[in-house]
Each structure stands twice: as structure tokens, then as C-alpha cells.
Amino acid sequence: MIYLDYSATTPVSYEVLDTVSKVSKEFVGNANSLHALGLKSANLLESATKQIADIFSINPNEIVYTSGATEANNMAIIGVAMANHRKGKHIIVSKLEHPSVYVICDYLKSIGFEISYVNNDENGLIDFDDLKNKIREDTILVSICMVNSEVGVRQPLKIIRQIIKKENIATIFHSDMTQAIGKVPVNFHDVDLASMSAHKIFGPKGIGFLYKSSMIKITPLIYGSGKSNELKPGTPPLPLIAALSKAIRLANNDLEKRERFVNLLNEKIVKFLEQYPNIKINKTKYSIPQILNISIMNIMPETFLHILDKYEIYVGTNTACSSGNISNSVMAIYNDSKRAKHTIRISLSYVTTTDEINKFLEVFKEEYEKISL
Ligand code: PMP
Numbered sequence: 001m002i003y004l005d006y007s008a009t010t011p012v013s014y015e016v017l018d019t020v021s022k023v024s025k026e027f028v029g030n031a032n033s034l035h036a037l038g039l040k041s042a043n044l045l046e047s048a049t050k051q052i053a054d055i056f057s058i059n060p061n062e063i064v065y066t067s068g069a070t071e072a073n074n075m076a077i078i079g080v081a082m083a084n085h086r087k088g089k090h091i092i093v094s095k096l097e098h099p100s101v102y103v104i105c106d107y108l109k110s111i112g113f114e115i116s117y118v119n120n121d122e123n124g125l126i127d128f129d130d131l132k133n134k135i136r137e138d139t140i141l142v143s144i145c146m147v148n149s150e151v152g153v154r155q156p157l158k159i160i161r162q163i164i165k166k167e168n169i170a171t172i173f174h175s176d177m178t179q180a181i182g183k184v185p186v187n188f189h190d191v192d193l194a195s196m197s198a199h200k201i202f203g204p205k206g207i208g209f210l211y212k213s214s215m216i217k218i219t220p221l222i223y224g225s226g227k228s229n230e231l232k233p234g235t236p237p238l239p240l241i242a243a244l245s246k247a248i249r250l251a252n253n254d255l256e257k258r259e260r261f262v263n264l265l266n267e268k269i270v271k272f273l274e275q276y277p278n279i280k281i282n283k284t285k286y287s288i289p290q291i292l293n294i295s296i297m298n299i300m301p302e303t304f305l306h307i308l309d310k311y312e313i314y315v316g317t318n319t320a321c322s323s324g325n326i327s328n329s330v331m332a333i334y335n336d337s338k339r340a341k342h343t344i345r346i347s348l349s350y351v352t353t354t355d356e357i358n359k360f361l362e363v364f365k366e367e368y369e370k371i372s373l
Contacts, residue, residue, distance in 0.1 A: 007152075068205070261350055
């Protein structure tokens with residue numbers, strides 16, 4: 001099998017799986033219980049959380065565990081809206097967000113919030129002047145993803161934060177960092193809130209976290225018992241939390257070296273595909289190398305994806321990461337609906353091998369040239 005859909009999800013690493021299994025067996029107590037077994041679990045919860053906090057230079061109490069990035073995005077965006085609706089009802093998002101952000105915004109719109117969509121340039125970079133002009137006195141939140149999930153455009157969060165806070169110091173800044181963490185260095189101090197998910201970094205599915213700066217308040221969405229976190233009550237899923245902590249530690253090794261290697265693979269694919277006039281490379285100077293989006297203009301993406309399936313080669317279309325059959329991100333950058341309908345996302349990891357890419361290109365050549373004749 002040649003797996004080239006790492007941005008949709010990653011397989012869980014053996015080391016991380018081992019943590020899930022060990023913690024499930026050895027830490028049976030509820031971390032909220034007062035007895036010795038509960039305490040043992042509470043201690044592990046504390047150390048796993050501290051490890052994550054140390055890696056990102058944040059406080060452990062700024063971490064809210066969630067089931068993944070969708071929940072973290074909900075908690076952040078709706079939580080800010082509920083906490084601040086008396087101050088204002090205006091929210092700004094980019095045109096390059098994950099669909100989960102747009103669905104949340106649609107919900108907030110239906111209950112009276114106003115959503116503005118900030119423009120980007122032809123490289124996918126946020127239009128700073130447009131952002132500045134859109135921020136108002138009643139703007140309670142700006143949400144801009146650090147790395148876009150379809151074209152991989154990376155945004156300069158520090159600059160964006162400066163623009164936001166200069167225009168309105170009270171405006172809260174959230175970033176969906178799901179596609180950034182484990183691929184590129186991140187700095188939580190650039191934002192007030194950030195979302196992530198373990199299954200994008202070789203961790204298990206069903207766990208992630210929301211970073212919430214201790215300087216801001218959001219309204220909880222979930223109510224219940226349990227002392228560990230007021231935004232996420234209930235029994236903490238300790239095996240998953242310990243696994244998340246491990247996955248983060250492993251993901252943050254040699255980030256730059258891994259990125260350089262993936263870049264070589266990316267460039268090899270791009271160079272190969274450039275020979276075909278009907279293939280457009282949806283890559284801008286801000287795209288990270290782990291995400292390579294292309295449009296095959298003379299064939300529907302699902303058809304080609306199923307051809308590759310037969311060889312056990314797995315790439316993505318925009319269905320895993322988009323609400324419809326059109327890539328919002330490709331549309332926002334290239335303003336070409338055919339190009340946006342014909343996208344395939346090849347997502348790479350540092351575990352991808354040169355041999356896998358050679359085989360992929362060989363199959364691609366054979367099958368694509370058959371269709372194009
Ligand atoms: N945000 C981004 C940028 C993503 O890529 C994804 C996963 N496709 C999500 C949010 C949703 O994450 P999860 O599957 O953990 O809910």
C-alpha cells in the first residue's frame with residue numbers, strides 16, 4: 001500500500017498505541033476519584049498535560065482536551081460568541097478555513113451573529129488591509145487557520161495578531177492549527193485560542209485539545225461533573241490523553257529536517273506532473289510541502305482516485321476536508337470553478353519514502369496517459 005493521504009488522517013504509531021494499551025491496563029481509576037487509584041490516574045493526567053504544556057511553552061491549565069479539532073473549533077468559536085455577545089456579534093474568518101469552521105459560523109449566523117470573510121491574495125496569503133478594514137468595535141473574534149488543509153497555505157499568525165490587536169485589543173484571535181502541528185513550528189503565544197487533533201500526528205482518533213489562553217474567558221458548551229476542567233467535564237480519557245502527549249513529543253522531533261525531506265518528495269512530484277498541460281499544480285509560495293494539491297482538468301478526481309485505489313495507492317479528494325464537491329480553498333486562491341472541482345490532494349509525511357513516490361509516479365504515468373490518449 002502507498003498511503004498519500006496523511007492530511008486526512010495518519011495511522012497511529014506503534015509507540016503511541018503501546019501507550020494507549022499500557023495506560024488502559026495500568027491506570028484503571030477515574031482521575032476524578034479520591035481514592036489511591038484515582039490519585040494515580042490524576043498524577044498521570046497532570047504529568048501528561050505538563051509535558052504538552054512544556055513543549056508549547058504554555059500553562060497546563062490552558063489545555064482543554066477535546067475529541068479532536070472539530071470539537072475544539074466548536075468550543076472556541078461558539079464559546080467566544082456566547083461569552084461576548086453583549087459586546088458584539090461580529091466574527092471574521094478567512095476563505096481558507098476547514099469546513100467545520102464554516103458550519104459553526106452558519107449556525108452562529110442563524111442565531112444573529114454577523115460573519116465576514118476576509119480576502120486573500122493570489123498566493124492564499126490573508127489580505128492584511130482587508131482584515132484591518134473589516135475589524136470593527138463589535139468584532140469579537142477572528143478565526144484564521146495557520147495551515148490550510150487543502151492547499152497547505154501557511155499564514156503568518158504573528159503579523160495577523162498584531163493587525164487584529166492594533167485595530168481592536170478586545171478582539172479574540174483563534175487559529176485552527178490542526179494541519180500545522182507536527183509539520184511546522186507553532187507558537188501558541190501568537191493566538192488566544194488554537195485547535196489541534198492527535199490523529200493528524202500519528203496519535204489515536206478521538207482526542208485533541210483546545211489551547212485557551214488564561215487571559216480570556218469563553219462560555220462552556222458542555223455541562224457535567226468532574227473537577228479536571230470546567231470547559232470539558234466528565235471522566236478524562238486518560239489512555240488517549242497520555243497517547244496524545246506521546247504523539248506530540250514524537251511529532252516535534254526534527255521538524256525542520258523532516259520538512260526538508262518532504263520538500264524533496266514534493267518537488268519530485270511537481271517536476272513530474274509539470275509535463276502534463278491538463279494538470280494544474282495548486283501550490284503557492286506559502287504552501288507547506290506536506291500538502292500538494294493538483295487539479296486534473298481532463299478527468300473527475302473520484303475516477304482517478306478509484307483507479308489508484310486498485311493499486312492500493314491512496315490520495316485525497318476534497319470530500320474528506322470539504323463540504324461539497326468543490327474545493328473552497330482552490331476557488332478562493334485561483335477563482336476557477338473547474339480547477340476547484342478537479343482537485344486531488346497528495347499529502348506526504350516524513351515517513352513517506354522515495355520508493356513510494358517513484359512507484360506512485362510510475363502508476364500515475366501509466367494510468368493517466370491511458371486516459372489522456
Ligand atoms: N481542522 C482542520 C484544518 C482539519 O484538517 C481537520 C481534519 N480534516 C479538522 C479541523 C477536523 O478535525 P477532527 O477530525 O479531529 O475533528
